[in-house]
Amino acid sequence: MAAVWSITTQQARQKTDALLDYAIIDFKDTANGAVQAILDAKAQTLTRRFKTPDLADEASLSHWKESFGVDDVLIRRGIVREASPAERRDATLAFRTATEYFPPPHDDSYVEVSLSEKTLAKSYAAILGHFFDDWLVGEEGFFLCAEMPSGKLISNPRRHRNESSTLAGTGFVEPDSPPGDETFTQELFGETTYCRMFDYAGHRVLACVPESEFYTMRNVLVAVIGILVFLVLAGFSAFADRVSEQSRKLKEFYAAEFELARTIQTSALPAQLPLSDHFRLAAGMTSAREVGGDFYDFFALSETRWAFLVADVSGKGITAALYMMTAKTILKDALLAEHDVAAAVARTNRELCRNNPANMFVTVWVGVIDLATGRISCVNAGHNPPALIRANGETEFIRTRSGAILGFMEDAAFKPFDLHLSGGDKLFLYTDGVVEQFDTRNEAFGEDRLAEVLRSARGEDPATLNNVVRMAVSAFAAGASVADDITVMTFAFDAPVIMPVSRRFATKMDSIPLAAKFLEETVGKASGPEVAVVLDEIASNIVRHSKGTYFELSIMVSHDSKRLVFRDDGIAFDPLSIPAPDVHAPLQERKIGGLGIMMVRHLTRSIKYSRENGENVLTIEF
Amino acid sequence: MQIDKSLADGRLTLKISGRLDTTTAPDLDAEIPKDGISAILFDFSALEYISSAGLRVLLTAQKQMAACGGEMKISGVNAMVKGILDMTGCSDIFSIV
Numbered sequence: 001m002a003a004v005w006s007i008t009t010q011q012a013r014q015k016t017d018a019l020l021d022y023a024i025i026d027f028k029d030t031a032n033g034a035v036q037a038i039l040d041a042k043a044q045t046l047t048r049r050f051k052t053p054d055l056a057d058e059a060s061l062s063h064w065k066e067s068f069g070v071d072d073v074l075i076r077r078g079i080v081r082e083a084s085p086a087e088r089r090d091a092t093l094a095f096r097t098a099t100e101y102f103p104p105p106h107d108d109s110y111v112e113v114s115l116s117e118k119t120l121a122k123s124y125a126a127i128l129g130h131f132f133d134d135w136l137v138g139e140e141g142f143f144l145c146a147e148m149p150s151g152k153l154i155s156n157p158r159r160h161r162n163e164s165s166t167l168a169g170t171g172f173v174e175p176d177s178p179p180g181d182e183t184f185t186q187e188l189f190g191e192t193t194y195c196r197m198f199d200y201a202g203h204r205v206l207a208c209v210p211e212s213e214f215y216t217m218r219n220v221l222v223a224v225i226g227i228l229v230f231l232v233l234a235g236f237s238a239f240a241d242r243v244s245e246q247s248r249k250l251k252e253f254y255a256a257e258f259e260l261a262r263t264i265q266t267s268a269l270p271a272q273l274p275l276s277d278h279f280r281l282a283a284g285m286t287s288a289r290e291v292g293g294d295f296y297d298f299f300a301l302s303e304t305r306w307a308f309l310v311a312d313v314s315g316k317g318i319t320a321a322l323y324m325m326t327a328k329t330i331l332k333d334a335l336l337a338e339h340d341v342a343a344a345v346a347r348t349n350r351e352l353c354r355n356n357p358a359n360m361f362v363t364v365w366v367g368v369i370d371l372a373t374g375r376i377s378c379v380n381a382g383h384n385p386p387a388l389i390r391a392n393g394e395t396e397f398i399r400t401r402s403g404a405i406l407g408f409m410e411d412a413a414f415k416p417f418d419l420h421l422s423g424g425d426k427l428f429l430y431t432d433g434v435v436e437q438f439d440t441r442n443e444a445f446g447e448d449r450l451a452e453v454l455r456s457a458r459g460e461d462p463a464t465l466n467n468v469v470r471m472a473v474s475a476f477a478a479g480a481s482v483a484d485d486i487t488v489m490t491f492a493f494d495a496p497v498i499m500p501v502s503r504r505f506a507t508k509m510d511s512i513p514l515a516a517k518f519l520e521e522t523v524g525k526a527s528g529p530e531v532a533v534v535l536d537e538i539a540s541n542i543v544r545h546s547k548g549t550y551f552e553l554s555i556m557v558s559h560d561s562k563r564l565v566f567r568d569d570g571i572a573f574d575p576l577s578i579p580a581p582d583v584h585a586p587l588q589e590r591k592i593g594g595l596g597i598m599m600v601r602h603l604t605r606s607i608k609y610s611r612e613n614g615e616n617v618l619t620i621e622f
Numbered sequence: 623m624q625i626d627k628s629l630a631d632g633r634l635t636l637k638i639s640g641r642l643d644t645t646t647a648p649d650l651d652a653e654i655p656k657d658g659i660s661a662i663l664f665d666f667s668a669l670e671y672i673s674s675a676g677l678r679v680l681l682t683a684q685k686q687m688a689a690c691g692g693e694m695k696i697s698g699v700n701a702m703v704k705g706i707l708d709m710t711g712c713s714d715i716f717s718i719v
Binding site for chain 1: 644645673684685702706711712714715
């Protein structure tokens with residue numbers, strides 16, 4: 001065994017050098033690529049927004065400069081010289097523009113988006129912190145990025161997360177002479193570590209491999225996979241476009257990956273609409289490009305409590321999709337486990353914070369409705385305000401907020417609030433893709449238009465209402481690109497549930513008026529005499545013929561149906577087996593037998609008999 | 623159920639309010655003398671509904687009248703009661719006015 005593990009120092013050094021070389025190239029490619037990909041995407045968006053160079057006037061250019069947080073947006077003509085990968089890698093702060101040509105016939109013009117050094121330094125700071133926090137060099141190696149000159153660490157290996165917040169605290173000692181491209185050793189976190197050091201965008205970066213690292217080609221694979229994950233993470237094909245043949249293959253690979261991810265994501269959303277006498281619900285999601293982070297869900301917590309929610313994960317691409325699936329699962333589990341909706345959201349937030357290497361976050365609006373009362377316990381964690389559409393047409397946005405977005409602050413608390421729905425009221429949930437859809441003049445669809453559409457279509461069923469909104473948004477966009485996922489959900493409350501109530505009666509004539517009274521108390525007189533007649537017929541049959549000791553009556557009422565269930569412990573007897581009497585017989589031959597059950601058949605929607613556990617069970621629906 | 627009863631010259635008038643069902647039908651039956659009656663008029667204008675137990679009383683009374691050559695009439699029938707009389711074929715037998 002010892003022989004197997006005994007690698008000569010020379011070999012280890014060579015492999016360590018190679019590994020660190022790779023890691024540094026990855027680091028620079030990724031950091032530059034991330035900034036570039038974001039800039040590229042902005043340039044791309046602008047050519048889609050403007051459509052032609054003529055539409056890009058001064059005002060809209062300065063508008064986009066501001067909203068994209070870039071330092072310049074220009075329209076130029078001619079040919080752009082592409083930077084080579086090596087130029088890009090080494091350019092660091094100098095590489096700061098992105099260009100995108102307009103589509104034909106305007107393809108002699110392009111949009112150029114650029115960042116100043118100052119803005120760029122900020123972008124790099126964000127990226128270095130985000131991407132290299134838990135980036136592996138080999139299997140055990142890591143990056144340390146420190147702001148200079150403060151030496152404050154902005155990325156830190158996971159297993160040493162809480163050991164130090166500064167470079168000096170890791171055990172790092174400034175080398176006597178600048179190491180240049182040479183590998184040198186340091187005692188970091190109490191372990192001998194091979195390091196390479198370089199300065200990058202105002203940061204001191206150390207690529208580190210601890211001596212204990214087991215060197216294999218897997219290291220290289222891990223590094224390469226790191227790049228691939230990044231490409232997806234950035235979510236923009238622009239980056240891959242530029243890096244020649246190999247990238248094209250990668251792009252094809254990821255096109256398939258995206259397709260797969262989209263399928264997984266779509267299949268994660270509930271497809272079957274709930275069937276209920278008390279509410280109707282419809283929801284749908286349209287992905288803008290590739291895979292988005294929107295999701296929705298609805299499920300029963302009990303016979304009378306339903307949860308429904310709409311959420312939006314920051315970002316696009318496979319990372320957003322995977323995080324969306326995680327968030328959806330955690331949220332559902334929490335809602336099923338916790339009785340209190342705010343506790344469920346707080347628990348979800350904690351779990352999302354604990355495992356959030358990519359710093360994703362989620363906004364969510366979740367409601368749990370009690371179908372018996374119409375009361376909804378709600379939590380709004382940074383999500384768009386839903387619209388409450390009353391039966392009389394009054395429409396308002398529910399702006400109450402409960403707390404911050406999820407995945408951000410582990411100890412965040414969420415303050416729940418209540419809404420009360422009556423029969424005929426609707427609640428419309430959506431994601432920002434609806435209100436933030438722009439038209440070709442860069443005007444947003446907005447809440448006012450949404451409210452107007454909802455008011456005019458308030459009488460429609462939920463699925464139609466959703467479609468009316470989607471069509472209105474799409475008509476509004478009128479050819480402008482669809483920027484974000486669009487998710488809509490309509491919850492229509494029809495009528496409260498009346499829980500089934502049961503009572504047991506002794507098998508004797510005196511019980512029949514008691515059962516009639518019980519029915520009247522439960523259903524109310526307004527329900528019509530049919531139900532009372534049916535009760536009289538069935539109960540009197542049981543009392544006269546069953547020879548049992550009790551009968552039990554269960555009553556369940558919804559807004560458009562009633563159900564009576566009779567159970568008795570008498571002799572097995574199916575009243576439906578009684579032949580219908582001859583209702584045209586002369587008076588003297590008329591029999592009463594069978595008349596009652598015939599009336600029951602006529603007065604009800606359905607009637608079923610079964611024998612269960614020694615009981616006759618007669619189920620009657622009106 | 624409430625029964626308003628009047629008897630004059632062998633003509634019995636019964637105004638029934640409320641429900642004529644298993645519980646109340648025996649009370650109605652008890653109000654109808656088994657002889658000495660030549661005509662029965664049921665006033666159903668305040669009757670909410672009738673079950674088969676009520677029909678039994680009506681059929682028995684009809685048979686009684688048929689046997690003695692008397693007559694029986696039913697007035698003020700609401701839609702629910704009419705529906706049941708029609709459904710059970712009783713409309714063909716009873717004289718509904």
